[in-house]
Amino acid sequence: ATQAATPQWRPELHYTPHKYWMNDPNGPVFYNGVYHIFYQYNPMASEWGNMSWGHATSTDLLHWQEHAVAMPFSHDRDIFSGSVVVDRNNTSGLGTADKPALVALYTSVFKEGSSHSAGIQAQSLAYSLDGGFTWQAYHKDxxxxxxxxxxxxxxxxxxxxxxxxxxxxxxxxxDAPVVKLYRSDNLIDWTFLSDFGPAGFTRPGMLWEMPSLFPLPLDGDASRQKWVMMIGVNPWSIAGGSGTTYFVGSFDGRTFHAENLPPDGSDPAAYDWADHGADHYAAILFSGGPAATPLTIGWMNNWDYANTVPTEPWKGQMTLPMTLGLKTxxxxxxxxxxxxxxxxxxxxSRKSYSPGAFQLASGQKVLPDAARGDVLDIHFEIQxxxxxxxxxxxxxxxxxxxxxxxxxxxxxxxxxxxxxxSGRTDFSPRFSREHIVNMPPARSLSVHVIVDRNSVEVLSLEGSVVITDLIFPPSGADHVIxxxxxxxxxxxxxxxxxxMDHGVR
Ligand code: FRU
Structure with a gap:
């Protein structure tokens, strides 16, 4: 049966495909002044399957234009997640000095009748000579x-x-679960470097997905650089189902050593989580941008209920792209x-409602119309x-x-x-209700909230605490209390x- 469309939940600030299913961001890349995202996409239905790379571009990370599917599934394979780099020095020989190739490494999941047994996963290469719009499969595959x-x-x-x-x-x-590191001079021939995986972290049935490794200056000091390994964990994340954890440590070009392993490794709450909400998974970095302030984007959803979220005719949306830093x-x-x-x-550029400090006795205060909306940016500090x-x-x-x-x-x-x-919660018994983060004791707290048509992103403690949650509110629920x-x-x-008063789109 066809479900009624749900324009009231179509986000303004977050990317959604016009229709059908989307999961992980794949190969986000900044090239020639344009941000590209590719993503796990089903070009035929609003549920996971027929995995292909969809494609969208933006110049401001707020307005996105959807393009033709960049890499479609085929008779012999599905195309799972991966990444894209700009091969500026033409290490692959697939581009030219003045026209570098964009090179995608992605996972092929082979089907019956292909050169591999059905279900085998391996890494394939494709390249684009037109800035990411059309892709050619590399002959060695x-x-x-x-x-x-x-x-x-x-x-x-x-x-x-x-x-x-x-x-x-x-x-x-x-399913091991383990991160495997490889190196290459040309993006084509890969040599094994090392494995990463703290045993205490793993749980029965826990999958690790979408790992990424990147350096960040600690407290903005380039001489105190550390490496971060960010990993998608499903299930057993801090909010239940799928979520994103990270390890901070060192990388010597071969092995990653985590320095932030908790003494009691058996409690998930003891690890560092990139997000304490339920809906931030498969986060990956944009390539091609300034390395000092990397930009990340994730899938705003949870494998526990992603196939049943009540949006139509699309299912799946991205988080707001955000810059990453490392702070003590x-x-x-x-x-x-x-x-x-x-x-x-x-x-x-927009007009804000800023009443100045006020005291509130036990109870509620509905804020005036100047503070109403279903797409809002909010900063507050409470004592x-x-x-x-x-x-x-x-x-x-x-x-x-x-x-x-x-x-x-x-x-x-x-x-x-x-x-x-918050609105509709009945579509899955696994749509978790409340997400709670332990904070250091303090008399006051500053919080930044980004509200969209079907989500909240809550940031605190300098962005080290993030709670990203989908919501499905009824139309007209646009007050702040x-x-x-x-x-x-x-x-x-x-x-x-x-x-939204002047229309973002
Ligand atoms: C993560 C993931 C990846 C895989 C893709 C399949 O959400 O399961 O491990 O490549 O989605 O769509």
């Missing part, structure tokens, strides 16, 4: 196999390792997310004056209690997003910026 063959060898992420002047690839044997927070190096300059400029907790309810309808609750608990020092009354519980709280700062 695949370029990297595992011996013995594996049904779970996938997700190559490639980057240039400057100190050694070679390419490094991270892949996974997803509570004596630990933490991966920090921040919206990029295009988004910040958009917010700055407890006896309140047990305080925060904001977004996408709220004051009459019937609908809303997504963002709360700081002053006693427990937790930040939480509660989506149990400030609240305090068990005593009064002071909103020392509040800015609510409606982003």
């Amino acid at each position: 695949p370029v990297l196999t595992l011996s013995p063959d594996s049904m779970h060898f996938r997700d190559p992420a490639v980057s240039w390792y400057e100190p050694g002047h070679y390419w490094v690839m991270t892949t996974v044997v997803a 927070i509570n004596n630990r190096p933490r991966l920090c997310f921040a919206p990029d300059a295009h988004y910040t400029a958009l917010v700055a 407890g004056n006896g309140a047990r907790s305080a925060g904001l309810i977004v996408r709220a309808s004051p009459d019937d209690g609908t809303g997504t609750r963002i709360a700081y608990d002053f006693d427990r020092h937790t930040l939480s997003v509660d989506r149990s009354h 400030a609240f305090a519980e068990g005593g009064s709280a002071t909103f020392t700062h509040l800015d609510v910026t409606p982003l």
Whole structure:
């Protein structure tokens, strides 16, 4: 049966394909002033299958144009996730000095009747000489196999390792689970380097997917560079189902050593999570941009319920692209997310509702119309004056209690997003209701919230704490409500910026 379309949930700021199924971002790349994303796409239906690389471009990371499918599935294979690099020095010989090839490394999943047994996964290469619009399969195919063959060898992420002047690839044997590192001089011939995988982290049935390895200066100091290994974990993530964890450490060109392993390795909460919400998976970096401030994008969804989310005629959307930094927070190096300059400029260009500091006795205060909208940027800072907790309810309808609750608990020092009354939640029993993060004790807390038609992205502690959650609110639930519980709280700062009054699109 055809379902009714749900334009009320089509995000404004986040990429969605016009129709059908999308999962992981693949090969995001900045080339000639244009951001490209490719992505896991089913060109035939709103459910996972027929995996191909869809394609979209943007010049500001806010408005996207969808293009023809870049690499379609075929009779002999599905095309799983991977990455794209700009081969500026023509190491592959596939381009020319003034017209570098874009080179994609991706996973081929072979089918019955192909050169491999059905289900075998291996890494293949394709290249584009027209800036990413059309792709040619390389004649040696695949370029990297595992011996013995594996049904779970996938997700190559490639980057240039400057100190050694070679390419490094991270892949996974997803069900081991283990990250495998390789090197190459030409993107075609790959040599095994090492494995990474702390045994204490793994759980029965846990898959590792979409690994990426990249350097970041600690606290902006290039002489204190560290390496980050970011990995998609499914299931057993911190919010249930699929999520993104990371390890911080060193890389000597061959082996990655994690430095942030918790002493008691058996508790998932003891590890560092890029996101504490339910809907941030398969995060990967853009290549081709400035290395000092890498840009990341993820799939805003969760394998626990992705096939049943109630959006039509599309299923699947991306997170807002964000820049990554590494900062010392509570004596630990933490991966920090921040919206990029295009988004910040958009917010700055709009009129905000900024009432100045106010105190709220135990209870709720519906903010005025100037702070209404279903696409909002919000900054707030709260201080407890006896309140047990305080925060904001977004996408709220004051009459019937609908809303997504963002709360700081002053006693427990937790930040939480509660989506149990956010709208539709009935499409899956595994749509988790509340996501709670332990925070260091503090008397006040600053929070940044990005609200879109069907999502919230909550950032705090300099972007080291992120909670990304899908929501499916009823039309018209566009109020913001400030609240305090068990005593009064002071909103020392509040800015609510409606982003849709002049139309982003
Ligand atoms: C991650 C993932 C990848 C795989 C792709 C298949 O979400 O499972 O491991 O390449 O999606 O669509």
